[in-house]
Structure formats: structure tokens, C-alpha cells
Amino acid sequence: MGIIYRLDIFAVLKENIYMKFIKSTLVIASFLLLMGTSLNAQKFGYVNSTQLLLEMPDVKSADSQLESYQKQLIAKGENMVKSFEQKYQAYVTEANAGGLSKIQMQKREGELATEQQNIQKYELEVQQKILSKREELYKPILDKVQNAIDAVGKEGGYTMIFDASTGALLHANNSEDLTTQIKSKLGI
Numbered sequence: 001m002g003i004i005y006r007l008d009i010f011a012v013l014k015e016n017i018y019m020k021f022i023k024s025t026l027v028i029a030s031f032l033l034l035m036g037t038s039l040n041a042q043k044f045g046y047v048n049s050t051q052l053l054l055e056m057p058d059v060k061s062a063d064s065q066l067e068s069y070q071k072q073l074i075a076k077g078e079n080m081v082k083s084f085e086q087k088y089q090a091y092v093t094e095a096n097a098g099g100l101s102k103i104q105m106q107k108r109e110g111e112l113a114t115e116q117q118n119i120q121k122y123e124l125e126v127q128q129k130i131l132s133k134r135e136e137l138y139k140p141i142l143d144k145v146q147n148a149i150d151a152v153g154k155e156g157g158y159t160m161i162f163d164a165s166t167g168a169l170l171h172a173n174n175s176e177d178l179t180t181q182i183k184s185k186l187g188i
Helices: 002-041 049-055 057-097 102-156 179-186
Strands: 044-047 160-163
Touching (some): 049 179, 102 179
């Protein structure tokens, strides 16, 4: 009887292991089925933001404003350089003619060095001003585009929208180009 009892225990254990295997297999299969369904439900799209921005009248207006501002700053810098060059030529002419003492030459060289440093500071200042102006002009435009992209994404039920112009899009066969819809949101 002891041997039959052990066989029954092994049969019960074998049946329990078999049932656990079936249950875990069913759980895993159900999970994979749900994952596959949810992945198929996701919607992806892309937009070419560079093309979009090039076609926006707001960007063209901002570009012309930035160019005008940059020309003003550069004109002032060019005037500073011309003034420096004239003073330098006058100094060289007087120094070569022997019309300046060593003390006068040192003083003029110091003045010219200070003026040259001021020109260099102005060049750095111009770069900062242009960057600041660019940000000031383009931030509202970029916010407007982002809002349009968000609206199209919500309306269309898109999970992700990629920017094709940045190279972040690897495959677009199953996605949709949303540039036209975003243009219509922006009124272009």
C-alpha cells in the first residue's frame, strides 16, 4: 500500500505542476494578447517642422525683423572700426613724422588699445543681442506650432508624432504625415 500511496502523491504533484503550467501559460498568453492589441491601437504620425516653419508667414516676418536689427547693430560696429582705423592711421602718421614724444605715443597707444577692447566687447554684445532678439521673435511662433501639433495629436488620437526633419524618424510606412493638418490649424 505504501508504494501505491506514493504513486498517487506523485500523480497529484504531477497534476498540480501541469495545472500551474497551464495557468501560467494562459496568463502569459492573455498578457501578450492584450499587449498586442494595445500596440495595434497606438497611432503614430510625423511632421517635417523645417518645411512647416519655412512656409509660415510669421517666420518670414521674424526673419526680416531680425535681419533689420542685425544690420543696425553691424552698422554701429562698422562705424566703431572706421573710427579706430582713422585714429590708428593718424597715430602712425604722426609717430613716423616724429611729431610725438614717447609719453604721447604711450598715451595714444593706450587709447587705441582701449578702443580696440571696446570694439571686441561690442562684438560679443552684438552676438548676445542677436541671440536674445531671435529668441524673442521665434518663441511665440514655436509655441504656436507646438500648440497646433498638440491639438492635431489629441484630435487624431496619436500616441506619438515624430519630427522628420531632425532625423529622429527611422521608419514612416505606417505613420501619417500630419504637416497638412497642422498647416490648416495654423492657417497656412
